Amino acid sequence: TGPWGSGKSSVLNLLEEHIRRRSRKAVVVRFDPWLVSNRDDLVRSFLETLQAAIASKIPEDPGWRKAVRLISQYADAISPLAESAHPVMGGLAKVLHKISGSEIQAAPTLRAKIEQQLAKVRSPIVVMIDELDRIEDSEVRTVAQLVRAIADFRGISYVLGFDHQRVIEALGTSLGVTAKERNSRGKAYAEKIVHLAIPLPQASVEQRRSIIVELLDSSLGGNLVDQRFDLVLSLCLSTTILTPRDLKRAVDTYIVLHGMTEGEISAGDLFGYSSILIKSPETIEHIRSDPDLYVDDPASSAEQLNRVFRSMNNNSAEEEPFKPVDESITPLLKALFPAPFKEDRDWDSSLPPISKRRSLLIALRLGLVSSDVRRGDVLDLLRSSPAQVRDELRRRASIGEAMNLVDRIDELYGVVPTNESKRFWKGVSLYVLPAANDAPSIILNKREVNDNLGRTLRRRSKESKSSSATGVIIGLARGAEINLVSDFVRYHFFKYGLFGVRNEGSRFAHMTEEQTTQFAERVSKGWLNKIATGKFFDEILNMNAVYMLMDMGLWSNDCRTAFRSRLNDNEFVDRICLLMFGGSYVTSDNSIDKICGTKEFRRAVSRRIAAVSRRTTQGQTTLLLSVLHRAREGFRD
Numbered sequence: 001t002g003p004w005g006s007g008k009s010s011v012l013n014l015l016e017e018h019i020r021r022r023s024r025k026a027v028v029v030r031f032d033p034w035l036v037s038n039r040d041d042l043v044r045s046f047l048e049t050l051q052a053a054i055a056s057k058i059p060e061d062p063g064w065r066k067a068v069r070l071i072s073q074y075a076d077a078i079s080p081l082a083e084s085a086h087p088v089m090g091g092l093a094k095v096l097h098k099i100s101g102s103e104i105q106a107a108p109t110l111r112a113k114i115e116q117q118l119a120k121v122r123s124p125i126v127v128m129i130d131e132l133d134r135i136e137d138s139e140v141r142t143v144a145q146l147v148r149a150i151a152d153f154r155g156i157s158y159v160l161g162f163d164h165q166r167v168i169e170a171l172g173t174s175l176g177v178t179a180k181e182r183n184s185r186g187k188a189y190a191e192k193i194v195h196l197a198i199p200l201p202q203a204s205v206e207q208r209r210s211i212i213v214e215l216l217d218s219s220l221g222g223n224l225v226d227q228r229f230d231l232v233l234s235l236c237l238s239t240t241i242l243t244p245r246d247l248k249r250a251v252d253t254y255i256v257l258h259g260m261t262e263g264e265i266s267a268g269d270l271f272g273y274s275s276i277l278i279k280s281p282e283t284i285e286h287i288r289s290d291p292d293l294y295v296d297d298p299a300s301s302a303e304q305l306n307r308v309f310r311s312m313n314n315n316s317a318e319e320e321p322f323k324p325v326d327e328s329i330t331p332l333l334k335a336l337f338p339a340p341f342k343e344d345r346d347w348d349s350s351l352p353p354i355s356k357r358r359s360l361l362i363a364l365r366l367g368l369v370s371s372d373v374r375r376g377d378v379l380d381l382l383r384s385s386p387a388q389v390r391d392e393l394r395r396r397a398s399i400g401e402a403m404n405l406v407d408r409i410d411e412l413y414g415v416v417p418t419n420e421s422k423r424f425w426k427g428v429s430l431y432v433l434p435a436a437n438d439a440p441s442i443i444l445n446k447r448e449v450n451d452n453l454g455r456t457l458r459r460r461s462k463e464s465k466s467s468s469a470t471g472v473i474i475g476l477a478r479g480a481e482i483n484l485v486s487d488f489v490r491y492h493f494f495k496y497g498l499f500g501v502r503n504e505g506s507r508f509a510h511m512t513e514e515q516t517t518q519f520a521e522r523v524s525k526g527w528l529n530k531i532a533t534g535k536f537f538d539e540i541l542n543m544n545a546v547y548m549l550m551d552m553g554l555w556s557n558d559c560r561t562a563f564r565s566r567l568n569d570n571e572f573v574d575r576i577c578l579l580m581f582g583g584s585y586v587t588s589d590n591s592i593d594k595i596c597g598t599k600e601f602r603r604a605v606s607r608r609i610a611a612v613s614r615r616t617t618q619g620q621t622t623l624l625l626s627v628l629h630r631a632r633e634g635f636r637d
Helices: 008-022 039-057 062-082 092-096 102-121 137-150 164-172 179-193 205-220 227-239 244-261 267-279 281-289 301-312 327-336 357-367 375-382 386-398 402-412 418-432 440-463 469-478 483-496 513-533 544-551 557-568 570-581 589-595 598-613 619-633
Strands: 027-031 125-129 156-160
Touching: 008 027, 008 125, 027 039, 039 062, 039 137, 062 102, 137 164, 137 179, 164 179, 205 227, 205 244, 227 267, 227 327, 244 267, 244 357, 267 281, 267 327, 267 357, 281 357, 357 402, 357 440, 375 386, 375 402, 375 418, 386 402, 386 418, 386 440, 402 440, 418 440, 418 469, 418 483, 440 469, 440 483, 440 570, 440 619, 469 483, 469 513, 483 513, 483 544, 513 544, 513 557, 544 589, 557 570, 557 589, 557 598, 570 598, 570 619, 589 598, 598 619
Parallel strands: 027 125, 125 156
Antiparallel strands: none
């Protein structure tokens, strides 16, 4: 006995193998009532299965042949009316009282003859009945009739595989009885049927963990289990992976998704997602219906503002906490998607978490995420002039649809040859350039567009021989572009562990280590010149170029001084805070101290909070204030 998926079928398979190995004469009969179309066919189907198993064992033996004939005659006599008896009546006589005429005389006589014949052949017969907990209540009771009365022949042993509580409920079902009475009746009858109940031992957490790691290692190779994977796996083992069947389905699903997502999502997060997919599909459907609710970086302005208001009312007793569709997996959901629970992210993985919008949509796209951007429009845009690309991204951003376009570009990029798409990337670089009076939501959107399209460039160029990411980046660098170039180059810093950054060698490389170093040295000279002329800080839309210069030891006192001098510029302070602390981004106090000095930075932020607080509280102002407060509070290593 054991719950669904606990390994009952596997144990029956092992038992069958053991019996056949120990006794060549043994007859093992496998019967699966779940495969029988309806309750009325169960008795005849079982007796026919029994006949076939005996007949196939020793077809030439006269004793066996006679046993088969007797069972066939018994089936004809007993099956028409046996289904009408309720199991709680108990005993063959209670079944036979429903049968009339010649049948009432034939059945007991045939039963006695069958038992006599089975005794003569002197071979053990073991009937294994599986999937008993999957069938309807009435069918469970019919199988009980088979075992308890109709086919309870001396010489035949029965091994049943079932969920004990499920079968008790089915056996005790009757009109007008309470749940307690049903449970009591079911237990009483189960005791009459089952002489020895053997509960299957449950695999411990460590046993399940060890099996999962071994299966993944043998299938995918490499060391997949990092600190993040271990954390998510521990939560899966207490929420979604409780039985051997859960384990196998989760591992099989993960192996498929791992190949299809091409290493774009944290391995641990993808495994957790896979386990939810097989254990709680209704949760995945809810995520698919509203991805922005779950991600750290929602695309819609409405969800961004909702989060600002929620953070401002964090202690309000009126706000109801987020309730998952399936509350049994809440701990795992909190780890994978902390945003709706207002939880902090505990992150230690080289690949993006599934709570990043891009990562989640990559996973959901396997389920055919829809988009309202036409294929033809995207292909036309990929061939458009830089100004046209910039203007279309601006238009989409103004109506809250820029990320829909980005998602569609990610699907189709690579169709257009590199020499045509270079103009597209020039247009992207024009769009992400900071502009005077950019609203806070637009600044955050520009960064998301830059980050997501940067990943598209790396990933889709890897797939397509007609699109070279390196060629695009070299072309942008010639035009002194900062944001996409720094994102691409620092990605390769992590690939090779250059300049003391953490080595994440599993990443796909577009440049060799030597090429990366030489290219970084060349572009950094241009950036240092821009810092000296004051243009650099007007163009950055992420912090990667600053971090690159810090990694390379080129962020000098002159750079710190130039940055501090801009802290008197209100628009600059707002933009830098949004880049460092907006959405899901955080910047450590240690990094801020190296960039410009923590005290100077906090002083400038406090001044901006005081000034912005005097404005009328509106959506964009509220969003900016929320980020400024996060920046003042800081994030300590």
